[in-house]
Amino acid sequence: MENIYVLTDAVESRPTRNTLELLGLGHRLAQAAGLKLRAWLPGPARGQAATAVLAAGADEAVILDEPRLDTYQPELWLQALTATASAPAAVILPADSTGRDLAPRLAYRLQSQLFTDAVEVSWSDGAVVAKRPVYGGKAIMTARVAGPVVLTVRAHTASPLAEPKTGGEILREAVQIDEAVVHTRLVEHVEEKTEGVRLEDARVIVSGGRGLGGAEGFAELQKLAAILHAGIGASRGAVDLGWAPPSWQIGQTGKIVSPDLYLAIGISGASQHMAGVASAKTIVAINTDPEAPIFSYARLGVVADYKKVLPHLITALAAALKQ
Amino acid sequence: MPPVPTRQIYWNIAGHDYMYLFLLVLAAVFLYGVWRHYRTWQRGRPSPWEHRYRERWRRFAEQAVVQLRLVSQLVPGIMHLFISWGMVVLFLGTVVVAIQADLHIPIMRGWFYLYFQSLALDAFGLVAVAGTVIALWLRYVRRLERLRKGLFDGVLTGLLLVILLTGFVLEGLRIAATADPWGLWSPVGYALARLFLAAGTSVTVMRHVHATLWWTHMILAFVWLGYIPFSKLFHLLLAPANVFAQPLTPPAQALPAIDFETATTLGAAHFEDFRRKDIFDLDVCTECGRCEEWCPAWVTEKPLSPRAVILDLREGLHSMARSEGEPPLVAGGVIRADTLWACTTCGYCQEHCPVFIEHVPKIIDMRRYLAMEEARLPDAMEAALRGIEDRGHPWRGSRFSREDWFRDLGFSALRPGEKTDVLYWVGCTAALEERSRKVARAFAVLMREAGVRFGLLGDQEQCSGDPARRMGNEYLFQTLAQANIQSFQEHGVKTIVTTCPHCYNTIKNEYPQFGGVYQVYHHTEFLAKLVEEGRLPAVAGNDLNSGENNAPAVTYHDPCYLGRYNGHYDEPRSLLTDYLRLDLSEPELSRRDSFCCGAGGGRAWAEEDPAHRVSIVRSRQLMATGATTIATACPFCLPMLTDGVRGTGQEGEHVRVMDIAEIMIERLGWQDKVAPQNTITGGTEG
Amino acid sequence: MKIAILLKRILDPEVSPHKFSLEPGATRPSDAGIPKVISPFDENALELALQLREKSPGSTVTAISMGPPETVEILRKALAVTADAAVLVQIETDPGPDAFGTASTLAAALQKTGPFDLVLAGRQAGDWDQGQVGSLVAEMLGFPCVTFVTQASPSGNGLRLQRESENGYDVIDADLPLVLTVTNHPGNVLRLPKVRDVMMANRKPVTTIAASDLAAMSTKIPPLEILALEKPPAVAAAEIVGGRDEQEIAARLVQKLQELKVL
Numbered sequence A: 001m002e003n004i005y006v007l008t009d010a011v012e013s014r015p016t017r018n019t020l021e022l023l024g025l026g027h028r029l030a031q032a033a034g035l036k037l038r039a040w041l042p043g044p045a046r047g048q049a050a051t052a053v054l055a056a057g058a059d060e061a062v063i064l065d066e067p068r069l070d071t072y073q074p075e076l077w078l079q080a081l082t083a084t085a086s087a088p089a090a091v092i093l094p095a096d097s098t099g100r101d102l103a104p105r106l107a108y109r110l111q112s113q114l115f116t117d118a119v120e121v122s123w124s125d126g127a128v129v130a131k132r133p134v135y136g137g138k139a140i141m142t143a144r145v146a147g148p149v150v151l152t153v154r155a156h157t158a159s160p161l162a163e164p165k166t167g168g169e170i171l172r173e174a175v176q177i178d179e180a181v182v183h184t185r186l187v188e189h190v191e192e193k194t195e196g197v198r199l200e201d202a203r204v205i206v207s208g209g210r211g212l213g214g215a216e217g218f219a220e221l222q223k224l225a226a227i228l229h230a231g232i233g234a235s236r237g238a239v240d241l242g243w244a245p246p247s248w249q250i251g252q253t254g255k256i257v258s259p260d261l262y263l264a265i266g267i268s269g270a271s272q273h274m275a276g277v278a279s280a281k282t283i284v285a286i287n288t289d290p291e292a293p294i295f296s297y298a299r300l301g302v303v304a305d306y307k308k309v310l311p312h313l314i315t316a317l318a319a320a321l322k323q
Numbered sequence B: 001m002p003p004v005p006t007r008q009i010y011w012n013i014a015g016h017d018y019m020y021l022f023l024l025v026l027a028a029v030f031l032y033g034v035w036r037h038y039r040t041w042q043r044g045r046p047s048p049w050e051h052r053y054r055e056r057w058r059r060f061a062e063q064a065v066v067q068l069r070l071v072s073q074l075v076p077g078i079m080h081l082f083i084s085w086g087m088v089v090l091f092l093g094t095v096v097v098a099i100q101a102d103l104h105i106p107i108m109r110g111w112f113y114l115y116f117q118s119l120a121l122d123a124f125g126l127v128a129v130a131g132t133v134i135a136l137w138l139r140y141v142r143r144l145e146r147l148r149k150g151l152f153d154g155v156l157t158g159l160l161l162v163i164l165l166t167g168f169v170l171e172g173l174r175i176a177a178t179a180d181p182w183g184l185w186s187p188v189g190y191a192l193a194r195l196f197l198a199a200g201t202s203v204t205v206m207r208h209v210h211a212t213l214w215w216t217h218m219i220l221a222f223v224w225l226g227y228i229p230f231s232k233l234f235h236l237l238l239a240p241a242n243v244f245a246q247p248l249t250p251p252a253q254a255l256p257a258i259d260f261e262t263a264t265t266l267g268a269a270h271f272e273d274f275r276r277k278d279i280f281d282l283d284v285c286t287e288c289g290r291c292e293e294w295c296p297a298w299v300t301e302k303p304l305s306p307r308a309v310i311l312d313l314r315e316g317l318h319s320m321a322r323s324e325g326e327p328p329l330v331a332g333g334v335i336r337a338d339t340l341w342a343c344t345t346c347g348y349c350q351e352h353c354p355v356f357i358e359h360v361p362k363i364i365d366m367r368r369y370l371a372m373e374e375a376r377l378p379d380a381m382e383a384a385l386r387g388i389e390d391r392g393h394p395w396r397g398s399r400f401s402r403e404d405w406f407r408d409l410g411f412s413a414l415r416p417g418e419k420t421d422v423l424y425w426v427g428c429t430a431a432l433e434e435r436s437r438k439v440a441r442a443f444a445v446l447m448r449e450a451g452v453r454f455g456l457l458g459d460q461e462q463c464s465g466d467p468a469r470r471m472g473n474e475y476l477f478q479t480l481a482q483a484n485i486q487s488f489q490e491h492g493v494k495t496i497v498t499t500c501p502h503c504y505n506t507i508k509n510e511y512p513q514f515g516g517v518y519q520v521y522h523h524t525e526f527l528a529k530l531v532e533e534g535r536l537p538a539v540a541g542n543d544l545n546s547g548e549n550n551a552p553a554v555t556y557h558d559p560c561y562l563g564r565y566n567g568h569y570d571e572p573r574s575l576l577t578d579y580l581r582l583d584l585s586e587p588e589l590s591r592r593d594s595f596c597c598g599a600g601g602g603r604a605w606a607e608e609d610p611a612h613r614v615s616i617v618r619s620r621q622l623m624a625t626g627a628t629t630i631a632t633a634c635p636f637c638l639p640m641l642t643d644g645v646r647g648t649g650q651e652g653e654h655v656r657v658m659d660i661a662e663i664m665i666e667r668l669g670w671q672d673k674v675a676p677q678n679t680i681t682g683g684t685e686g
Numbered sequence C: 001m002k003i004a005i006l007l008k009r010i011l012d013p014e015v016s017p018h019k020f021s022l023e024p025g026a027t028r029p030s031d032a033g034i035p036k037v038i039s040p041f042d043e044n045a046l047e048l049a050l051q052l053r054e055k056s057p058g059s060t061v062t063a064i065s066m067g068p069p070e071t072v073e074i075l076r077k078a079l080a081v082t083a084d085a086a087v088l089v090q091i092e093t094d095p096g097p098d099a100f101g102t103a104s105t106l107a108a109a110l111q112k113t114g115p116f117d118l119v120l121a122g123r124q125a126g127d128w129d130q131g132q133v134g135s136l137v138a139e140m141l142g143f144p145c146v147t148f149v150t151q152a153s154p155s156g157n158g159l160r161l162q163r164e165s166e167n168g169y170d171v172i173d174a175d176l177p178l179v180l181t182v183t184n185h186p187g188n189v190l191r192l193p194k195v196r197d198v199m200m201a202n203r204k205p206v207t208t209i210a211a212s213d214l215a216a217m218s219t220k221i222p223p224l225e226i227l228a229l230e231k232p233p234a235v236a237a238a239e240i241v242g243g244r245d246e247q248e249i250a251a252r253l254v255q256k257l258q259e260l261k262v263l
C-alpha cells in the first residue's frame, strides 16, 4: 500500500504547531485516499515526540534513529528521507526554511512531482488537488498532481485534528548514513536579537499615523500589539512628528512588509505608504474620515475615533484570543 | 581772470613724472593678474557662442548699465549703482586728464571743463562716496545676513572711501591755495576750500599737505587698482563681460546634450570637463550671496549653498594648477557629493545672481559624473532611476496603471498608429501619484467640456526624462526622449499640452535637441487660451470672491519650472482672478522670487529630514497670506505642499492645496463630472 | 572560479492589480502593456556573483537566461553591470511553471557552456513564486546546494556562506562545485550600472543556444496539470464595520477577523 508522509518537528518532545497542522492535513488526505499516514521524526531527540505525533494524526511514527540527524543537515536528511520513503503517494513538508530547502531535492530523488507553498490541499479522484498563490498573490493557481508528489504547505493554512487520534505504531528505523555526501558544514548559528516582533517577519502589524495625535497614541498601540504578538509600524506622518522611530516607518521610503493582517490606525493611506504594504493579506483601517483613501485598500474598515474604539478592541481581542 | 575756464594739471606736484613709474608697475601687476586668470579659463572645453549681438547689447544695457537685477533689491541696488557709476565717471575724468597731459590735446577747457570735469566729476564723486557709505552701513550696521562672510571686503570698501575722500580734500586744497576762479563749479571741493580758508590755513601749509596727500592718494588708488585682478574686485571688468557673454538660451532650461559617441568623460570630473564659460563664471562671482538668500537647500540647512559651490570651485581651480593625477572634484574634497544632491534645480540662484553666473548647469555636470561614471547616487534617487529604467516611471509601488485614471471618464488611449493633433501628455506623476491623479481628471474634463479633441498615450507614455536628466543620467534621458519622440511621430502629434511643468520644460526646450519640435502648452496656458476663446462658461458673480472673514480666498505658488524657467507668471493668475474671480493674495516670495516646493531635480525621491523640509517652509510662507486655499499648477508641488501644510501642524488643518484645474472644476460646479463615474473597480478613485 | 548566474525575465511583479489580467481559461496572465524585468531575487544573486568575482580575482561571471529572443534585454542588463558573458537559451515563450522542464534545459545549457564551479539563482522567481529551479539544477548537475544565501566569500577551497534561517542566520562552509539560491539582504542589492558599461553592453555578444539543440536531461516527471488560474476574491472597497456603539463595533470587528482567519 502507498503511504502519505509528513516531516515533523518537535521541541522538547512536543510537536510544533506547524507539525500539528501538517499531521491534521495528512490525516484527512490519508482518510480520503484510503492510505496510511506515516510521520518522519528525524533523530532520536525528536523521536521522543512519537506518541504525540500519533495522537496528532499519524498512523505510524517513523523515528529515524541516528543521532547525527538531531541537528538539521540537508544532505544527511535527504539521504535518510530518500532511503526510508517507501511507496510515497504524497510527502508533506512545511513551507519554512527547512521544508523549502529539502522539497525540490527530495522530489528529484524520489522522481516525484513537486508542489510548493500550498495553501489548500485536497484529495480528489485519486490525485492531490492543491492551490497556491502565484504572482505575489495576484492570482491563485489550482493544479491536479497525479502520481507521487512532494508538497510544501504554508503555516496557518491547515488545522490540526480537533480530537486526538488513538492507536498507531511507533517504528524505529536504523538509517545508514554516508558522510561522504556532506559538502556543506554548519559553522555557527546566529540568532538575531530583536525587541518585540521584527516588522519584516511579523504576521500581524499594527501601524499608526498622524491620526494618533501624539506619542501617547503609540503607547496604546503597544498594548494592542502585545495582545496580537504584532510588530509595530508607522506612517511617515507619525515618524516625522517624532512619535515613532524611523525604523518603524513603512512605505516607499520605509520598510516593505507582508503581514497577514495589517491594522492601519489613523493613517490616511497615501500611495507612498501603501507601497510598503502591497502584499499584506488583509488590511483593516480605523479612521475618522470615511473618504480616506485607506478604505479603498482595506478589507475591513471602521469609521470612528480610534481613541474610543481601541480600548474596546483590546478587551474583545484579549477575550477572543484566550479561547 | 583767465578767459578760458581750465585748471593746471599737476599743480604743486614736483616730480610728478615719477608717477609713470608707478603706473608701469601697476600695469605690469594688473596684466600679470589678468593673464593668470586667462590661463585658467582656457582649461575648459570650448563654449558654444550665439551671435545675436543686438540681444547681447540689449541685455548689456539692462543689466550692466541700468543694472535691473541689482536694483530689484532697492537699497543694495542703489548702493551698487552709486559706486559703479561714480567710479565709471571718475575714471573717465582721469582719462580726460591723461588725454590733456600725455597726448597734449587741450580738451580740459571751456564748458566741458566746467560741466563735466568739474561739476559732473564732483557730483559723481559724491554719489560714489554715498554708495560706499551705504555699503559699509549694510555690512556693519544693518548686518545683512548674506554679507556676513568676506572680512576683507569691508577693507576694500573702506579703502575706496578713503581714496574718494582724499580726492575731494586734494581738490579743496588746490582751489583754496590757487584761489581758483572756477572753483564754484566743483561744489564739494569749493566747500572744503572755504572751510580751509575759514580755518585760516596758510597757503604754504596747504601746499605742503596737498603734495603729501597727492602721493598718498595716488599710491592708494594704484594699490586698489592693482589688486583688482587678484580679488573679487575683478568683477568690475568681468561682470559686464559676463552680462554680455551670457548664453542666450539658458543652459539650465535646456541642458546641453552629451554626444555619447565622442564624449571622453561623462559629466564633469575635472575642471577640464567644464565649458570655458563655466570656468569664467567662477571668477566673476562677487560673493554677494544673493544666490544663497532663498536657496531652498540653504534655507533648510542642507549642505548646499550656491555661493559656496562657486567659491569652492574657484578655490579649487586656483589651487590646482593641473588636473592630471588629481582625484575628481567630487572625490577630492573640492565639492561634496551630498552638496550636489541637495539641489532642487529651482533656479532661484541663477535668477538672482547679478552677474549672471549659472549654478545649475555646473551642479548637473558634476551630478552627471557621479551618476554615469561612478553610478553613485543617494539610495532613494537611485531607486527612482531604476524605476524609470525598468518600468518607464519613477513612482515605484504605485497601485495604478497609466490608464486607470481616465477609464471611467470614457476616454481611451490612442490605438497604435491612430493620429491626433492635440496630445494631452499626462506625465508619470499626474497618472500614477494618488493626489495628482485628480488633476489629470479635472483637466481632461475641462478640455472635453470646452470641446477640445485630444489624444492620450496611456501605456505608450514613458517618463519624459526630466528627472533622469536632472539627476545626472543623461543616457537614460536621451533613450526616453527618443522613444517618446517616436511615439509622437507615430501619432502625428503637433501640439502637446501637459499638466506637468517639468515635462513641459523638457518637451518644449529639450526635445528639440533630438529633433522633436512641437507646439507645447502648459495646462494653465492652454486653459487661459480656452477661456479667452470663450470655450468655457463664465463663472457667476462680479465681485472678487473672498474667503471666510474676508480673508483672501486663494494664494498661488509659482512652480519653478513654469515660472522662473519658462516665464509663465500671468496665465495662472489671470485664471484665478479674471476668470474665477477669486481674491488672490500673493505670498511674500512670488513670481521670480518664488520659493521652491522642494521636489525638483529628483529631490521628490530623496529622503529629507522632517525638521528641515523645504515643503514645510514653503507652506508656512503661503499660509502667511491668510488664504485657506493654496493654488498651484504642478503635480509635484501639489503632493509636496499637501505634505508640507500637514507638517505645519494645527494651523494647516483648514488649508487645502489644489491645482488650478481642480479649482476651476469646483467654481464651475462640475464636481460630479470628475467624480468616479462607476464603481466597478471598487471606488479606487478615492 | 567560473560562476554562472541564472536569470529569469518576468512580468513586473509590481504591476498595478488593475493591470494584471487573467483571461478565463488561460494558464498564464496576459502581458499586454506590462513591463518585463529581471526577477528581483535573481538580481540579488547577480550582485552576489559580482561580489564573489571581486573577492577572488581571475573569476568570470556568465549570465544565462532561458526565454524568447526578447530575453536578451535582461542579459544586456547583466552585461551592463559587467557580467563577462551572456548566454540565451532560446525557447518560444516565457517559461511557465514547469520547473523540472526548465531546470533540465538549464542544466544541459550549463553543461554545454561550462563547466562551472558555482551556479547562482534567485530563491524563487517573482512570477510563479515556486522556488524550485535552483535546487533542481543542483540535483541534475550532481552539485551540492545551499538555499536562502545572503552573503558569500571565498574560504579555503570553497565558500563561506550566510544562510537566512527562521530567526537569524547560519554560517555555512561549502565545497565547490556548488549551487546557491539567493535571498535579499541589504548587502546584495544589485549595483547601478555605469553608463559606459551600459553602452559597452550593447556591443558585447550574446551567445544564443536553441533549447531544442540541447540534449536536455530527460525526466519522467510530467508538468503540473493546471486546473485554474484565477484572481483571488476581489477586495472591493472596505466593508465598513458598524454598530450601535464602539463596544459593539469592536466586537463585530473581532468576529470578522476571526472569520477571515487572520488572528
Ligand SMILES: Cc1cc2nc3c(=O)[nH]c(=O)nc-3n(C[C@H](O)[C@H](O)[C@H](O)COP(=O)(O)OP(=O)(O)OC[C@H]3O[C@@H](n4cnc5c(N)ncnc54)[C@H](O)[C@@H]3O)c2cc1C
Pocket: A208, A209, A210, A211, A212, A234, A235, A236, A237, A238, A249, A250, A251, A252, A253, A254, A265, A266, A267, A268, A269, A270, A271, A272, A273, A286, A287, A288, A289, A292, A304, A305, A306, A307, B604, B605, B606, B639, B640, B643, B646
Ligand atoms: C516623496 C515622498 C515619499 C514618501 N514616503 C513615505 C513613506 O515611505 N511612508 C509613509 O508612510 N509616507 C510617505 N510619504 C508621506 C505620505 O505622502 C503621507 O504624507 C503620509 O503617509 C501621511 O501620513 P498619515 O497617513 O499618518 O497622515 P495623514 O495623511 O495626515 O492622515 C491622518 C489620518 O488620520 C485620520 N485621523 C485623524 N484623527 C483620527 C482619530 N482620532 N482616529 C482615527 N483616525 C484619525 C485622518 O482622517 C487622516 O486620514 C511620502 C511622501 C512623499 C512626498
Ligand code: SF4
Pocket: B291, B294, B295, B296, B297, B298, B304, B305, B306, B342, B343, B344, B345, B346, B347, B348, B349, B350, B359, B360
Ligand atoms: S537651483 Fe535652487 S536649490 Fe539649487 S543651488 Fe540654486 S537656489 Fe539652491
Ligand code: SF4
Pocket: B284, B285, B286, B287, B288, B289, B290, B291, B292, B306, B307, B310, B352, B353, B354, B355, B356, B357
Ligand atoms: S554666484 Fe552670483 S549671486 Fe551668488 S554670490 Fe556670486 S555673484 Fe552673488
